[in-house]
Amino acid sequence: KQEVTQIPAALSVPEGENLVLNCSFTDSAIYNLQWFRQDPGKGLTSLLLIQSSQREQTSGRLNASLDKSSGRSTLYIAASQPGDSATYLCAVPQAGTALIFGKGTTLSVSS
Amino acid sequence: NAGVTQTPKFQVLKTGQSMTLQCAQDMNHNSMYWYRQDPGMGLRLIYYSASEGTTDKGEVPNGYNVSRLNKREFSLRLESAAPSQTSVYFCASSELRGTGELFFGEGSRLTVL
Numbered sequence: 772k773q774e775v776t777q778i779p780a781a782l783s784v785p786e787g788e789n790l791v792l793n794c795s796f797t798d799s800a801i802y803n804l805q806w807f808r809q810d811p812g813k814g815l816t817s818l819l820l821i822q823s824s825q826r827e828q829t830s831g832r833l834n835a836s837l838d839k840s841s842g843r844s845t846l847y848i849a850a851s852q853p854g855d856s857a858t859y860l861c862a863v864p865q866a867g868t869a870l871i872f873g874k875g876t877t878l879s880v881s882s
Numbered sequence: 883n884a885g886v887t888q889t890p891k892f893q894v895l896k897t898g899q900s901m902t903l904q905c906a907q908d909m910n911h912n913s914m915y916w917y918r919q920d921p922g923m924g925l926r927l928i929y930y931s932a933s934e935g936t937t938d939k940g941e942v943p944n945g946y947n948v949s950r951l952n953k954r955e956f957s958l959r960l961e962s963a964a965p966s967q968t969s970v971y972f973c974a975s976s977e978l979r980g981t982g983e984l985f986f987g988e989g990s991r992l993t994v995l
Binding site for chain 1 (some may be wrong): 886913915917922924925927930938940946969972974983984985987988989
């Protein structure tokens, strides 16, 4: 059974700092990995989708990497801003069913 | 674009009452899902529908039923609500089961007294 772990559970940084969020998964036979953002009281918004054949994916100040062999992914946020404050979740497909989610990292960026 | 729309957004029920959460997507996706989100537990899959006419159990299906009414709509029913079903429920859809990009609704916040 696929399990997804995210470390740290919470992170506080000052504005402008570069930061890395970590995601690990137990079954490396995945089609892809997705990173999501969730604002308080809201639904999840897809940030980046990395296919299993890719090593990384970029969108603006966000860069996600994927290392299938080690069962790890990182989300790099450059030059963080207060508007980046949210919970970030990673998810991978469980064979034949649906996405399995980590419990998320709650990020707080102070101005 | 509406994307994934859930109704109602908020609901309070008494123990034993029944209700149906509605979900509709306008992206012509084949697969639809119902998750619940609880503090400390993360998102857990209740049921999913890989395609129109099919439904399958997820991790936490007990106490719930689903109906894939057509390609657009996927409803979740609580027949006899229990306080343990107090949660935030999310509907999601994707083009391909388990492998496509997942799109979420805004959530339905249910309280069972």
